[in-house]
Structures are given as C-alpha cells and as structure tokens.
Amino acid sequence: MTARSQSRPVLPETLPAPQRTGRGGRRYGWWPWAFVLPNLIGLLVFYIWPILWTAYLSFTKTGAFGGQTWIGGANYSTLIADENVWTALVNTVIYTVIVLLGVPIAIALASLINRPGLRFASFYRVLFFMPYIAMPTAVGLVWRMIYSGDFGILNWLLSLVHIKGQYWTSTPGFAIVAVGVVGLWSSLGFSIIILSAGLKNIPIDYYEAAQLDGADRWKQFISITVPLLTPSIFFVSIISVIGGFQLFDLLYVIMGQANPALNQSQSLVYIFYNQGFIRNDRGYAAAIAMLILVVIGAVTWLQFRGQKKWVNYV
Amino acid sequence: MKKLTLFVPLAMVAALGLTSCGSGGDKAASPSEVATADTVASITYAVWDEKQRPALEKNIADFNKTYPKIKVTVDLTPWAQYWTKLQTQGSSNTLPDVFWMNGPNFQLYASNGQLEPLTSSIAAKKIDPANYPKALIDMYAFNNVQYGVPKDFDTIALWYNKAILAQAGVAVPTDKWTWEDFKTAAKTVSDKLHAKGIYGVADEMNGQIGAYNTILQAGGNVISADGKKSGYDNPKTIEGLKFWADLVASGSSPTPKQLSDTPANVWFTSNKSAFFWGGSWSTADFSTAKNTKSLDVVALPRGTRQATVIHGLANVVSAKGKNKAAAIAFATYLGSKEAQLTQAKTGTVIPAYNGTQDAFVASVPHFNLQVFLDGAKDYSFPLPISKNTAAWNQIELDLLPQAFSGQRPVAEVAAELATKMNEALAKE
Numbered sequence: 001m002t003a004r005s006q007s008r009p010v011l012p013e014t015l016p017a018p019q020r021t022g023r024g025g026r027r028y029g030w031w032p033w034a035f036v037l038p039n040l041i042g043l044l045v046f047y048i049w050p051i052l053w054t055a056y057l058s059f060t061k062t063g064a065f066g067g068q069t070w071i072g073g074a075n076y077s078t079l080i081a082d083e084n085v086w087t088a089l090v091n092t093v094i095y096t097v098i099v100l101l102g103v104p105i106a107i108a109l110a111s112l113i114n115r116p117g118l119r120f121a122s123f124y125r126v127l128f129f130m131p132y133i134a135m136p137t138a139v140g141l142v143w144r145m146i147y148s149g150d151f152g153i154l155n156w157l158l159s160l161v162h163i164k165g166q167y168w169t170s171t172p173g174f175a176i177v178a179v180g181v182v183g184l185w186s187s188l189g190f191s192i193i194i195l196s197a198g199l200k201n202i203p204i205d206y207y208e209a210a211q212l213d214g215a216d217r218w219k220q221f222i223s224i225t226v227p228l229l230t231p232s233i234f235f236v237s238i239i240s241v242i243g244g245f246q247l248f249d250l251l252y253v254i255m256g257q258a259n260p261a262l263n264q265s266q267s268l269v270y271i272f273y274n275q276g277f278i279r280n281d282r283g284y285a286a287a288i289a290m291l292i293l294v295v296i297g298a299v300t301w302l303q304f305r306g307q308k309k310w311v312n313y314v
Numbered sequence: 315m316k317k318l319t320l321f322v323p324l325a326m327v328a329a330l331g332l333t334s335c336g337s338g339g340d341k342a343a344s345p346s347e348v349a350t351a352d353t354v355a356s357i358t359y360a361v362w363d364e365k366q367r368p369a370l371e372k373n374i375a376d377f378n379k380t381y382p383k384i385k386v387t388v389d390l391t392p393w394a395q396y397w398t399k400l401q402t403q404g405s406s407n408t409l410p411d412v413f414w415m416n417g418p419n420f421q422l423y424a425s426n427g428q429l430e431p432l433t434s435s436i437a438a439k440k441i442d443p444a445n446y447p448k449a450l451i452d453m454y455a456f457n458n459v460q461y462g463v464p465k466d467f468d469t470i471a472l473w474y475n476k477a478i479l480a481q482a483g484v485a486v487p488t489d490k491w492t493w494e495d496f497k498t499a500a501k502t503v504s505d506k507l508h509a510k511g512i513y514g515v516a517d518e519m520n521g522q523i524g525a526y527n528t529i530l531q532a533g534g535n536v537i538s539a540d541g542k543k544s545g546y547d548n549p550k551t552i553e554g555l556k557f558w559a560d561l562v563a564s565g566s567s568p569t570p571k572q573l574s575d576t577p578a579n580v581w582f583t584s585n586k587s588a589f590f591w592g593g594s595w596s597t598a599d600f601s602t603a604k605n606t607k608s609l610d611v612v613a614l615p616r617g618t619r620q621a622t623v624i625h626g627l628a629n630v631v632s633a634k635g636k637n638k639a640a641a642i643a644f645a646t647y648l649g650s651k652e653a654q655l656t657q658a659k660t661g662t663v664i665p666a667y668n669g670t671q672d673a674f675v676a677s678v679p680h681f682n683l684q685v686f687l688d689g690a691k692d693y694s695f696p697l698p699i700s701k702n703t704a705a706w707n708q709i710e711l712d713l714l715p716q717a718f719s720g721q722r723p724v725a726e727v728a729a730e731l732a733t734k735m736n737e738a739l740a741k742e
Contacts, residue, residue: 065401066405150575167572170574171571255574256574258519258570260715260716261571262715277398278705279705280401280422281705
C-alpha cells in the first residue's frame, strides 16, 4: 500500500500524444486488421462459430449424426426439471471451493520457495510444478490406487495410527471431496508459478525498509507480500474457478464406470458428456453446455466486480 | 487478461459445436457395382485392437491376391476414442469405407442410413448366413436387411481357481452345477478363507458378464424381443438381479464399493477370489496371469435354464463411401473361411465362421476353452440391444450398484430402472 505513490511511472510531458481523428484509429487503414486476421480467423472458426452453433443446437433435438429439429425451449424445461443437473451443480461448486482452498496454500508455499537464499529453490519449483504438467488421466489413475479402499496406501497409513479408512472414491459424499483434493493438489503447481512471478515483482527495498522499522517476517508477509500480490492472487483465483467448473477428466478416471457413488457425484461437464456423447442427445447436451457457460460467465463477472474491493494494482 | 479468461470457458462449449457441425447430408445414391480384379481403389479399414493387427495385415495381403489394385489402409483408433471419432465422421459423411461394428452401436448406425446393405454379396452366394451363429447374423440385420458380416464372437463362462477351492475344501465346479451349488461353494470359500481376505466370487455384476446371464438363466429378459420395452419389471428378471445382491449380502462377494476400487478381474488374478464370471476374451489375460496354472473354466451354473450371453463384432461398409464396390468386396472377404482361419491362428478372438474355431481352443491347452464354443452352439442368447443401447446401459450403470450393494431393495431399483429405460426407449 505504501508503495502506491512511488511506483507509478512518471510520463515525460514531452511525449507526443497520439493524434486522434474523428473515429478512433481510422488513419491506420486496414493494416491492423491484416495483423490480427490470422488470429481472428482461428477465433471465429474454433470459438465463436461453435458457440453460436451450440446455442442453436440447444433449441433443437439433434440425433447422433446431426439432423436438427427445432423444439423451442423444451431442452431447457427438461434441464430445470432434471434433478441430476442440480446435484451436479452442487457437486461442481463443492469441487471448485476445494480447489480454491489451494490458493492460500499456494501463496504460503510460493513465498517459502522464494525466500532469498533458499537452497534447492529450483528443485522445489520443479517438484511442485510437476503435477501440473502430468496428464490428468495419469494423475487420476495414480490417485485411484492411493485411494483404493482395500489395498490403497492412504488407508494403510491411516491404519498405522488406528484409523479405519473409507472407500474414498465409492462412498457418496466422500467421493467428490476425494476428487477435489486431487484437483487442489494438481493445480498447486500452476498457482505457485504465477504467484512466484508476482513475488519477484515486489521490490526488495520494501522489505529492507520494513526491517528497519522493526517489522518481523510475519508482519512483512501480511503487510507487504499479500497486498502487493493481490493482482496475481486475483488471476489465480479466476483461473482456478474456471478450471473447477470444468471438472471432468479427473472425476471420470478416479471414479471409474461401475461406481455405486457415481450417480450422486457427477459434475456438470460429466453429465454434459453423458448426454452428448454416451446417450446421443446432442440437443440436451448443448443446453447443459449453455448452462455451464452462463454459470462460469456469471461467477467470473462477479469476481471482476469484486476485485475493486481487494485487488491493488500498483 | 480479461479477454483471455473469458475465452477459456467458451473453449469447452466450443467442443460440442465442433463435433456436431455436420449437416444431415443427403444419401449418395449410386448403384453398387461389383468389384473385379481390375478395380482400382483405395479404401480405409477402421479397427480398435492393436493386438489383432498382424492378422489384419495378413488378411489384406491375401485379399490383394484376388484384388491387386485395391489398396487397403488400416486406421487404428484406441477403443476409448473409437466411437466418438466414428460418430464425428458419420456426421460429416466421412466414415471409413469398412469398419468394426459392435452390437450396442449397430442399430444406431443402421437406422440412421450410415451403413450399406450386404445383400448383393449374399445374393451372389459370396456370404452364406448359415456359416455363422444365428444369434450374430440376427444381431447385424436391421428391418430384415443384412448390414454386417460377423467377424468373431464371445460367450461367458465360469472361471475358477483350483488352488483356492482346494484350500477351502470345495470340489471344482462341473457343467451340471445349479445356482444353489454355486452359492454354497462361494459362501464356503468366503467363510473358510475370510481371514486371508479371500472371497468366493468377484464379478462386475453389471451387464454382459454378470446380471445379463443370470437374468436369462432365471427366464427373464432385459429388453422385449421387438426392442421397444424394458424387461426390468419382469419378476423373473428381478430374480436374476437378486442372485448378485444375495452374494453380496451373504459375504460371498466383495461389495460393489470394493469392486469399484479394485476391479473384479484383479481380485481373481491376485488369488483373492475363487470364482469369476468372465468372457472368452479374458483368455489372453488369464493365460499370462501369474496364477494361470491354478485357473480353469467351466460352463455357467444354471438357474431354471442354462444360458449365456453371446456377442460378436461384425465388419460393416459405410453407405457414404466413394469406393463401395471395393469396400463390399473387402468386407465379404473378411467374412470368408480363409480370412477367419487367419484370424483364428493368432488366438486373440474366436472367429465367427463355423468350423474355424479349433485354433482358439488349442491356443491355451490348460484351459477348457471348448466350453465357450458349446455355449455359443447350445444355449446362447444375443446381447440385448436397441437403437440407442448406450442410453439405457448408462441408466443400468447408475442404478444397479444400489441394488447389488443392498443400499435399496432390488425390486424397488428394478422398478425405477424399468421406468427410466422405457422413457429412453420411447425417445429412440
């Protein structure tokens, strides 16, 4: 906070202000478009067009091989009445909240790793980043073994301290939390890297000044590190929430197909996949996809609204 | 940054749009000519099993002796992506010329006009349906038109572990065993070897290698003969489901939770269960298991009647291909005795052509593999399918574990399953 007034770069008054014509940017002609065109085409073909098409599909009955019949809002009324969708929404929110718990953990770990003079710092960085590079399927398979009720290492460790383990991934209620813990673990690496970059941007002078003023490490962390890190924390939170709402592959791999808890533990994308690719009801799947889009859009918008209250851009 | 974060969620939605972009497409009406030795064409053959590739390459080489100018390219896609890819290709009229088809998916493709009838080859006596098990010929006919020529088949039998049975003092099963014999034996093993964590039976319980068999043995049905109505409200079907719930309740089997954490075949190959209801395709797996010398196989125990599910793959031809004559010639060759004998020699699957299966039986001498052929011949029933099989298979997977685990009464779950399955069937 104290840094605010100092760090704003002072623009030299002599810098020529960009000349504006009546309508902004006109004088550049078509050139700028030529430069953005390659990207723009990709965006239109692979993002915008499919989204519009999906929006259209959500109002149709679509067979396994295409062929649409317009049925108005029927898919949406099915959606509202479908209790599986609401269970899935609740599960997805639970998962996302668990993954978000990883953000404070990542802040703590990132500032520990970035302590000046720490030995093996890059080794730790690699160690924490590894789960993020690993394929979710591979991560899921390994955790499935760890969680195994009869032969898993987790229950073996618990048995050493005389705690009776659970069938973590096949008991309703436990399952989504078990998947959430894996999600948290595997997203830590990404958060730590982003936050480390943020930490490197904090000038060391502040800490020296704070030390002269008699602030201990904890005080420095709370009053300097966290406030100046808020832009990175904000970014990591946004990404974590979006990632959380897209939960699919981890759940799919960890829970398997014939799982007694599966019915109560599905995520939104899971039921989207089920309807679209297993049950071949593409129209209904499109409606679920639109719901996911709206939910993620709304949550992200809320976060951007909220950032004014707590994010410090220096 | 704002833009970036907004596009991330959109990307996911985009995935659906991409895969369903295809327009319905109009059927290319071309009179199918017959391929000759001079036919020049290039066709693709889509399959999912890497292990069968050597046999396929040999088949293609032999096919080229008659049709030297037809180039066949094998397009191998792993099982996990096979059907998604095929459906995307079907939506954009770019299906491979010849491809593997299974029972649950067949009617979906046939009813949507994606497959080319093989009637010309049957009329020309190049394919004789009498050479294949009738259940398979029927499985690949839709509205009385034959679309697929059977490639291989599988049936279900009772795998058992002699060493564990001896430890528990239980006699090895015979093909005369009834449900009661089986239940008693499984319970005895569980009771005697409980301390070692050994169970009587471990099974997937669901579907083809589990309840479908007991449902048939009890005289019930999964789906009505016309494929329009669920059989789960039939009291005999419910008997077939109770069989598994009873095994769990009596402690003869691990619970569905345990089986979800550790798959049934792993219990069996780790000497943790005495019995395993499994398909003929488990042969390769069990012949290389560490405890293979303790294992053998026998006919399933009988309920009110003897029964096993039979299923098999077929080769089918795309209706939208550019070289249909060449594709039909190739699919026809793959159904021939010569081609299926080539397939038999690799021992990975049981070829469908009657009389070519001896190589399979001989492939693992210490297993009584003949039982799979006897089952196919004498007491097999086709795998239950409909136009959109996957829809109600999913409902079974969702609901049945609740019945097997004892979480809810079997009859109650069966009633809910029947209702939901009928809803799904009504949409077909």
